[in-house]
Amino acid sequence: MVEAFVLIQTEVGRAEVIAKQLGGLSGVLSAEYVTGPYDVVVRAEAPSLEELRSTVVPSVQQVAGITRTLTCPIAGEAAS
Template identity: 35%
Template structure:
């Protein structure tokens, strides 16, 4: 099992809605609005790092309002 924190930039007026949608995605354990350079931090899990990559690229980045993401794999 692989885990990763995903730091997510979002459009300021869409961050709350985007966070709610991200939290409901399969593979996302939790998603929170935060202060700082990123609006959302999500914790994702998958069978391996490639599955995490698919989660981020195919599902998280497809959410309306999501901009740039940075994925930090837990070691």
């Protein structure tokens, strides 16, 4: 499985609602609204990087109120 963080900017005042909508999408492991330059952070997974790019990320981007996304594939396992 390939995992990625998707950093999302939303229309003003919509972060909480959008995070809740994103949490129900296939391939989304978690969706949290945050403060800072991004409004929502999603952790997503798919069987391959190609499937992440072709199915999961587009489904995230189609949610109304999202203005910009930045997808950051996780490079490898974190050291324990």
